[in-house]
Amino acid sequence: MGGDTVGMSSWSASLLAAVNAMRPFRQPVVDQVVQVVGGLGEPRVQMLAARLIGQFASSTGASPVFMPTPGVLGSASARNSLMADSTVTSVMNVWPRLTVALVGIGSVEPSELLRMSGNVLGESDRAALAAAGAVGDICLRFFDADGAPVATGLDERVIGIAAEQLREVPRRVGVAGGERKYAAVRGAVLGGWVNVLVTDTTTAQRLVADRAA
Helix, strand or coil: CCCEEEEECCCCHHHHHHHHCCCCCCCCCEEEEEECECCECCHHHHHHHHHHHHHHHHHHCCEEECCCCECECCCHHHHHHHHCCHHHHHHHCCHHHCCEEEEECEECCCCHHHHHHCCCCCHHHHHHHHHCCEEEEECCEEEECCCCECCCHHHHHECECCHHHHCCCCEEEEECCCHHHHHHHHHHHHCCCCCEEECCHHHHHHHHHHHHC
16 A cells, blocks of 8 residues: 655645544555645644644654745745745755645635745735736646636745646545635646546535536
């Protein structure tokens, strides 16, 4: 058993709820679980990001690999400096080996968990994303209503897996739902950001209806 190397995003309440509901396996079913976006933030909320990775590792028998950085830096130079550090590159070197990605799907308006984490985007960032047509993100990589990547200066300040690298992972499981995130979920599916979706019945039925229309 085992054999998978799983990448997980950090600031997803839906993903945290899913992991909390998991029952431990009797034997290891995953080799490694690695963060694919920075997980440091406001200490109280940072514990949730660490718990997400740690609890999944405990349930599946995986070895956890944590990303010891914030998700968003204040400047591109700060991000480049951190990404050159050996503790960060050692995590990034695992990403090409991912066989599964477990990710939340975010909207441009940050969730309460992301807002509390301290990794929230500034007003200018959100304005630039809105002007570019962004409707949602995965690992702070934003896309429009059709799922096409949206490029802004924010990309140069994010410590996380690149959009191209993420979409090369064989199984990409997105966990999200609800009216507020519908446009983001739809974009993630249309753009191939995820090829497995865990969502609520209402969202699933609406996606099917939209496709049939």
